[in-house]
Amino acid sequence: MRPPVRPGVLVAGILVAAAAVAQTPRPAPTAPPRREVPGGTVVVTPQTETLTRIGPAPGVELAPQPLGYESDLHCFGYMGDPNEVFPVKVIGAESVAEQIDFSLSDRLYLNAGYDHGIKVGDEFWVVTPEQIVVHPTTGKDLGRFYQYRGRVVIDNVEARTATATVSGACTDIPMGSFLKAFEPMPIPLARKSPLAKAGDPPSGKVRGRIISTRDGIVAVGADHTVLVDLGVADRIEPGDFLTIYRYAIGREYGIRPVGAYWVNVPPPAGVFIPRTYLGEIGVLAVGDRWAIGRVTDSYRLIEVGDEVELK
Numbered sequence: 300m301r302p303p304v305r306p307g308v309l310v311a312g313i314l315v316a317a318a319a320v321a322q323t324p325r326p327a328p329t330a331p332p333r334r335e336v337p338g339g340t341v342v343v344t345p346q347t348e349t350l351t352r353i354g355p356a357p358g359v360e361l362a363p364q365p366l367g368y369e370s371d372l373h374c375f376g377y378m379g380d381p382n383e384v385f386p387v388k389v390i391g392a393e394s395v396a397e398q399i400d401f402s403l404s405d406r407l408y409l410n411a412g413y414d415h416g417i418k419v420g421d422e423f424w425v426v427t428p429e430q431i432v433v434h435p436t437t438g439k440d441l442g443r444f445y446q447y448r449g450r451v452v453i454d455n456v457e458a459r460t461a462t463a464t465v466s467g468a469c470t471d472i473p474m475g476s477f478l479k480a481f482e483p484m485p486i487p488l489a490r491k492s493p494l495a496k497a498g499d500p501p502s503g504k505v506r507g508r509i510i511s512t513r514d515g516i517v518a519v520g521a522d523h524t525v526l527v528d529l530g531v532a533d534r535i536e537p538g539d540f541l542t543i544y545r546y547a548i549g550r551e552y553g554i555r556p557v558g559a560y561w562v563n564v565p566p567p568a569g570v571f572i573p574r575t576y577l578g579e580i581g582v583l584a585v586g587d588r589w590a591i592g593r594v595t596d597s598y599r600l601i602e603v604g605d606e607v608e609l610k
Contacts, residue, residue: 363488366538366581367593371524372484374469375513376446378526378589381431383445385477387411387423392474400471407451409461409478417461421453423478425465432511434528435604441510441528441589448472450481484584487537492610494596495542497576502542504609505533509543510589512603520597525580527607530588541580541592541607546572577601579610 391408392401401407411417429444448470451463465472507529512519519525529535577599580592594601 361490363490365486366489366595367486367524367583369486370469371593372486372584372591373450373467374447375524375591376426376429376444377584377591378432378442378586379445381440381443383428383443385426385479386415387417387478389425389472389474389476389478395474400473401465402471403449403465403468405465405472406454407463407465407472409463410459412457412459412461414459417453417456419453419456422466422481423451423453423463424481425449425451425472426477426479427473428477432526434510435508444511444526448476451478487581487583489538489540489581491595492540494579495544495576495610498573499576501574502608502610505529505535506606506608507533507541509601509603509605509607518600518602519594520600521578521594523594523601524583525592525594525601527580527590527592528588529607529609530586530590532588535582535585535590535609537582537585539582540595540610541582542610543577543580543594543597543601543605543607544574545577545602545605546574574606575599577605580607 388410389407390410392398393406393408394401398405409417425448426445427448429446432441432444433439434441449468449472450466452466453461453463455462463478507527509525510528511526513524516523527541529541578597578601579595581595582590582592584591592607
């Protein structure tokens with residue numbers, strides 16, 4: 300068994316140790332370097348400290364990054380046949396006496412049920428047909444734009460009708476909206492390459508134009524979504540990058556009013572001028588002859604009709 304420690308002895312030992320530490324001489328500070336120059340002048344060089352700055356881990360900036368957000372696709376739309384048929388339609392709502400448009404958590408009544416193969420738990424896009432998209436330079440009809448207004452989930456089904464609850468709303472959902480089977484659309488990942496700059500030669504790859512913008516915005520910049528007239532037929536894939544440019548500017552060409560838009564009118568045949576770099580688009584989704592892209596860089600305002608080229 301250990302012998303008991305006397306309190307007096309313990310306190311005395313602590314005092315002796317403290318006194319020994321106090322009497323230990325501190326190391327003298329190192330004097331800064333001194334040197335004498337001709338004339339008897341003494342120059343003192345101050346001491347400096349070296350700091351090592353730790354940067355990001357190698358490869359982090361080169362890792363694939365998402366090109367956009369879910370809302371860039373789920374709240375935009377697609378190009379389709381001008382007369383596309385939708386069998387399922389919104390014909391009523393639980394709160395129809397108080398509302399003319401509907402939103403999140405509202406219950407909608409449909410014109411189809413078991414007779415159209417609808418089941419409880421099925422998920423649908425809410426779609427409304429919008430304007431015909433006209434090519435800004437050729438005037439050719441490219442198809443109709445169909446807007447995604449939200450999503451619904453089926454919670455009750457009868458023989459010829461069903462009830463759906465709005466599970467996601469991008470904007471108001473009017474009576475008469477159509478339903479289209481929901482298909483997930485993942486946001487592509489891609490590694491960004493150096494941006495183009497003034498004086499860079501063309502890549503020589505496929506070229507097209509911006510044909511429409513989200514919500515009909517006249518001039519767009521970074522983080523806006525646009526439609527271009529390139530698609531699967533042009534070997535465009537999600538994750539590709541397009542350089543945006545225009546040939547400007549002259550009195551008879553450049554940005555000119557055409558209908559409801561200000562569009563980029565190309566120079567006439569025989570006129571050659573350098574192209575102006577405007578920005579870059581990351582491709583999010585691709586159709587047959589169209590693609591949805593998000594402007595990832597904008598150097599100047601971007602308009603409908605501006606040209607794009609695959610990097």
